Structures are given as structure tokens and as C-alpha cells.
Amino acid sequence: MNAPIPKFTPVGPDAVAHLGTAPIPARYYADADWFAAEREAVFRRSWLYIGHVCELPEPGSFIRRELELFGVSLLIMRGKDGQIRAFHNVCTHRGTQLVEEAQGKRATFSCPYHMWTYGADGALVSAPDFEAFGLDKKDCALKSVALDVCAGMIFVWLAADAPPLRNWLNGLAEPLETLPVARATHFHEYVYEINANWKLTYDNFQENYHLRFIHPKTGKAAGGPDNPFGYPLEYAFHGRHRKQRIWSNPEARPQGAQGLAFAKLMPGAAEADILNTPYGRHYFALFPSFFMLGTPLQNFMHVVYPLSATRSRGVIRIYWIGADRSAGERFGRESVLTMVRDIHAEDISVIEAGQRGLSSGALEHIHFQTNEALCRHLINGVVEQVEAWQARVGG
Amino acid sequence: MSALPEGFVTLDPYVADWAVASADARDAARSKQPIAARQAFHAAMEPLIASALDHLDAIPLSAHSPADHTLMLLALSYAHIAPSVAVLGADDDRHAIYRRRLPITRATADEN
Ligand code: FES
Ligand SMILES: [Fe+2]
Numbered sequence: 001m002n003a004p005i006p007k008f009t010p011v012g013p014d015a016v017a018h019l020g021t022a023p024i025p026a027r028y029y030a031d032a033d034w035f036a037a038e039r040e041a042v043f044r045r046s047w048l049y050i051g052h053v054c055e056l057p058e059p060g061s062f063i064r065r066e067l068e069l070f071g072v073s074l075l076i077m078r079g080k081d082g083q084i085r086a087f088h089n090v091c092t093h094r095g096t097q098l099v100e101e102a103q104g105k106r107a108t109f110s111c112p113y114h115m116w117t118y119g120a121d122g123a124l125v126s127a128p129d130f131e132a133f134g135l136d137k138k139d140c141a142l143k144s145v146a147l148d149v150c151a152g153m154i155f156v157w158l159a160a161d162a163p164p165l166r167n168w169l170n171g172l173a174e175p176l177e178t179l180p181v182a183r184a185t186h187f188h189e190y191v192y193e194i195n196a197n198w199k200l201t202y203d204n205f206q207e208n209y210h211l212r213f214i215h216p217k218t219g220k221a222a223g224g225p226d227n228p229f230g231y232p233l234e235y236a237f238h239g240r241h242r243k244q245r246i247w248s249n250p251e252a253r254p255q256g257a258q259g260l261a262f263a264k265l266m267p268g269a270a271e272a273d274i275l276n277t278p279y280g281r282h283y284f285a286l287f288p289s290f291f292m293l294g295t296p297l298q299n300f301m302h303v304v305y306p307l308s309a310t311r312s313r314g315v316i317r318i319y320w321i322g323a324d325r326s327a328g329e330r331f332g333r334e335s336v337l338t339m340v341r342d343i344h345a346e347d348i349s350v351i352e353a354g355q356r357g358l359s360s361g362a363l364e365h366i367h368f369q370t371n372e373a374l375c376r377h378l379i380n381g382v383v384e385q386v387e388a389w390q391a392r393v394g395g
Numbered sequence: 396m397s398a399l400p401e402g403f404v405t406l407d408p409y410v411a412d413w414a415v416a417s418a419d420a421r422d423a424a425r426s427k428q429p430i431a432a433r434q435a436f437h438a439a440m441e442p443l444i445a446s447a448l449d450h451l452d453a454i455p456l457s458a459h460s461p462a463d464h465t466l467m468l469l470a471l472s473y474a475h476i477a478p479s480v481a482v483l484g485a486d487d488d489r490h491a492i493y494r495r496r497l498p499i500t501r502a503t504a505d506e507n
Contacts, residue, residue: 188418189501217482257477260445316497324503327451327459327467333503334418335474341422342478345493 008227008247011235016373023365024379029197030359034386035309039069041389042288042382046240047148047155047165049290049303051076052317054152054185055103056084060120063103064089067158068313069306074145075099075109076154079121084149086156087122087142098142118142151176152184153301170239172286175279180272180299181292184319188337193313194348196355198306199378201314202289204347205302206374208232214350218343221252231371232283240287240381242374246295248281261335264328265297272321274299285374287381298336310355316340399469400450400462403443406469409436413476414468418502421468425475426491433487437480440473471504 013021028034048067055063055076062077073089075098091098091111098111098118108125110117116127122142130137146157148165150173155165166173176182194201204210208230211219222230232244254262269275274296282294289304300318307313318337324330357363368376397404398414412428413436415421425433440447447470451463459467479487 186503186506187501188499188503190497190499192497194496217484217486218478256441256481257444257473260448261474264448317501320503323506324456327454327456327470328448330456330467330504331448331470331474334421334471335477337418337499337502338422338475338478341494341497341499342483342490345490345497348493348496 008224008231008233010227010231011233011370011373013370016235016370016376019373019376019380023367024376026358026363026366028379028382029200029366030309030355030361032309035197035306037386037390038382039306040393041386043069043306044159045157045161045385045389046288047157047162047168047286049153049286049301050074050086050147050156051154052152052181052184052187052319053084053149053154054187058105060105060107061103062099062106062109062120064099064101067305070158072158073097074156075142076147076156077120077122079119081121083121084147084154085122086145086147086154088145090143091116092124092140092142093127116140151179151182153181168239169286170241172238172241172243172284175243175282175294176284176292178277178279179292179294179319180274180277180296180321181301181319183272183321184299185322186320186324188318188320188333189316190337190341191313191315192348193307193311194351195311196351197310197358198289198304198312199375199382200354200358201312201351202291202302202304203372203375203378204351205291206285206378207372209369209371210350214346215343218339218346221249221254224249224251229371235373237377240385242285242377244283244285244374246281246283246293257335258339261332261339262297263332264326265332265336268322268325268329269296271325274321285378287378297332298340300340310359316344398462398465400460400466402450403447403466406439406443406466409439409469410465412436413472414465415472416468417499417505418471419499421472421475422494422499424472425479425487426495430485430488433476433480436472437476440469440476444470444473467504 050065051063056078059080065074075087075089078084089098093116096111096113108117117125119125124137124140146162211222211230233247234245236243279294280296285291292301303315305313397407398410415424
């Protein structure tokens with residue numbers, strides 16, 4: 001027996017009225033001074049996604065990650081005790097960058113310049129002629145950076161005042177922990193740079209208003225007769241973070257190669273027990289520039305790292321539990337990668353066109369409608385955080 | 396002699412262009428090949444993809460013969476070409492420059 005399909009009801013203005021309706025100053029998306037304030041107020045003082053625990057499988061495993069926004073190079077490593085820690089990739093003798101490889105495994109890390117040697121816990125273990133310094137080794141450890149893990153994802157906080165990640169996530173830690181990412185061992189990844197402000201880049205993925213115009217073919221299944229824009233069913237706000245529940249088009253069935261790909265992913269997904277997760281139709285947005293789709297067969301993350309006021313880097317990862325179990329699963333996983341990436345490729349030019357328009361200075365304001373509420377919630381949080389920081393430092 | 400397992404020899408003409416060793420190279424092949432070549436590969440693969448995967452699924456990945464591996468690579472290229480031909484059609488050419496700006500830096504198929 002088929003239950004009747006409930007008619008789609010869009011989120012109404014009352015549900016998001018608390019966010020306001022005023023136009024948004026356009027300079028927030030182009031101005032270099034505003035961006036400099038965001039760097040300190042927002043990015044230095046937020047938990048930033050930096051990697052996944054599956055990248056550090058064993059004691060001595062490390063990854064090097066560059067945060068160009070701060071001119072900072074970080075070493076994330078797993079110590080002999082199994083603990084994951086983050087350090088500045090900077091020798092404490094005279095500042096030389098310690099590690100060039102992007103990732104690897106080592107018992108110790110030696111600076112090429114004068115051979116100060118550190119353990120995977122950051123401690124200085126040996127240094128030639130060390131007596132000549134009159135220093136204590138324990139005062140010469142690598143400079144640590146606050147690190148915390150949720151759902152297998154590693155986050156760092158650069159400023160000194162890091163709150164516990166779980167508290168900061170404001171109720172989203174538990175949902176995230178139900179997603180495949182929490183148990184992921186593998187991922188697909190693509191990385192890109194774009195000539196656009198980080199918020200403009202990120203907001204593109206926070207609204208479905210554009211889908212029917214920019215993705216008429218790849219996004220066809222996202223809309224239907226009673227929901228032509230493919231708007232979500234619900235928005236929810238968790239402090240600075242937010243989520244939405246995605247509407248499923250009851251008419252849409254994956255066809256052809258797409259249908260085959262999903263069918264081939266089912267046995268592995270059943271084995272990993274990810275098909276009945278409570279958040280499989282949710283989209284999670286973590287302040288400032290992280291989002292993740294909870295869909296079990298497309299559990300993907302997108303993080304936007306600002307490079308300047310008008311340039312950003314994006315990292316997309318699609319998480320999987322277990323190595324490819326079979327040829328069919330391998331085909332299914334690569335198919336999901338192409339689906340995500342094909343849609344994304346259609347967004348690039350319109351995002352950059354938006355930046356050119358905003359950077360031209362022609363506009364005082366831009367506008368967000370009810371179903372761009374997530375974009376509005378982001379800029380509200382950014383403005384609050386920048387203004388609070390400016391009040392503190394007297395800027 | 397065929398480079399492919401028995402039953403799939405009709406795909407031999409596509410091995411040179413489409414049995415490509417990494418996910419990013421498969422995407423590059425998609426961008427490089429003109430629409431007629433994409434359509435021809437799609438037409439050859441479409442009726443065989445299900446049986447190709449059935450054949451390959453019957454053998455553990457680690458036990459694939461060189462011919463099985465070549466068939467696997469064709470199947471993986473089909474994962475790129477099916478949306479190109481069946482969904483995007485002529486629009487795919489316009490998108491190619493944007494796809495190339497999204498380089499694939501990690502894929503499970505590349506890790507064995
Ligand atoms: S700067 Fe590293 S050992 Fe001297
Ligand atoms: Fe889009």
C-alpha cells in the first residue's frame with residue numbers, strides 16, 4: 001500500500017523572521033578591510049576543519065596543512081600514545097619550517113637546518129650541542145595549536161581561547177556522529193580555487209533558489225510540480241551553525257547509470273549499516289565555512305578556505321566506510337564523485353560573475369529572500385562576531 | 396588478441412582512449428574527447444555495463460587479471476561518460492573548462 005504523498009509546503013517567512021529582512025551591505029562580500037576583520041574575528045576564533053582521522057592511521061602518521069589566510073603551516077600528527085595533536089610546522093630553534101611532505105609517517109621530525117629533532121608528540125628529543133644554549137628541552141617543544149575531533153573530523157582553533165568543540169557545535173555533534181563520516185576510512189577528494197569571496201562561494205550551496213536555472217539538467221530531480229525550486233522542508237538554527245532538511249522529490253528515481261551506481265553501493269552501505277541514519281536527509285552547515293550533506297550514499301563535505309577578500313579555495317570530500325569491496329562499489333563511488341562534481345562545475349562561473357559585480361562597487365546592498373535564510377544567518381553571525389571583536393579591541 | 400575478458404571484446408576499440416589509470420585522468424579524457432567519441436563509447440558501454448560489473452564483481456578486486464583490470468577502467472570511464480552523454484549532452488563541452496578547475500586529488504579507485 002502506498003501512503004499518499006504529502007503536498008510540499010515551503011518554509012514561510014515567519015519561521016525565519018527572527019533573522020530580519022533588511023538588505024545586506026554588499027561591501028561584506030568584497031571589501032579588503034572587512035575581510036581583514038573577518039580573519040581575526042571569525043577565522044582565528046572558530047573551529048576550522050583541517051582533516052579526518054583516517055588520514056592519520058598509525059602512531060607517527062602526519063599531515064601538513066597550509067592555512068594561507070594566516071600564513072600558517074600546521075603539522076597534525078598522531079603520537080605514540082595514539083593521541084592526535086596539532087603544531088605549528090616551525091622549528092623552535094630559529095623558525096625553519098620542519099616538514100615539506102604533505103603527509104607521511106615518521107617516528108621523529110628533524111629540522112634540516114641544525115638537526116633539532118622532535119617526537120610525534122611535539123617534544124624536543126635531541127639537538128646537537130644543546131648544552132651550548134643553556135635551555136631546557138621541555139621549553140623547546142613545537143608550538144601547539146588547539147585541536148579537537150568530532151565525527152572523525154579534525155578541527156583546529158588558532159586563537160588562545162578555544163571552547164570545547166562539542167559545546168561550540170551547539171547540538172550538532174550528536175547528529176554528525178551518526179553520519180558515515182564518523183566511521184569513514186576512505187574518501188574521494190577534489191580541490192579548487194575560485195575568484196570569489198568565501199561567503200559568496202559558500203552561499204551558493206546554502207540555497208536552492210538557483211537550481212532550476214543553473215542546473216536544469218543535473219539538478220532536474222531536485223524540483224517537482226509542487227516544489228519547482230526544490231526548496232527544503234525545514235531550516236533549523238544552532239547558534240552560529242544551521243541545518244536544513246532536504247525535500248525528496250517523490251517522482252524522481254535515479255535512472256540509467258545513476259540508478260546502477262546507487263544499486264551497486266547498496267550492499268556495502270547495508271554492511272556498514274548506514275542506510276537508516278536519522279539525519280540522512282539533512283544538510284549541516286558549521287560556522288564559518290563548512291557544510292556536509294548527510295545522505296548516506298553521498299556523504300560529502302565542502303569547506304571554503306578564504307585566501308583573500310576575493311579569492312578562496314574549496315575542498316570537497318566524499319566519505320566512505322571501508323576500501324572498495326567490489327568492482328561495483330568502486331564504480332558506484334566514482335559515479336557519485338562525478339555527480340557531485342558535475343553539478344559543482346556549473347556553479348563556478350556564476351559565482352565568479354557575482355564577485356565581479358560585487359567588487360565593481362555598483363551595489364550598496366544585496367537581498368536574501370525567505371529561502372535564502374541560511375545565507376542571511378551566516379552573514380548575521382559574521383557581522384555579530386566581527387562587531388563584538390571590534391568592540392573588544394577598540395577597532 | 397583482445398585486451399579484455401571474454402564476452403567484452405567488442406569494447407577493444409575503446410581501450411586506447413578510455414582505459415585510463417586515474418580518476419582525474421578519466422575526467423581529462425572526458426574533456427579531451429569530442430562529443431562523437433563520447434557518444435560512441437557510451438553507445439558501446441551502455442548495453443554491457445551491467446554484465447561487465449557482474450563479471451568483475453564475481454572476482455575479488457585483488458584477484459582481477461590484467462584483462463579484468465582493463466575492463467574495470469572502462470567501467471570507471473563510463474561513470475564519467477554516462478552523465479556527459481545521457482545528462483549533459485552538448486552542454487558538456489561548455490562545462491569542461493570548469494570541471495578541469497576541480498581537479499580530483501583522491502579517489503578510492505586510485506589507491507590499489
Ligand atoms: S632552525 Fe631548526 S634546527 Fe636550527
Ligand atoms: Fe549550484
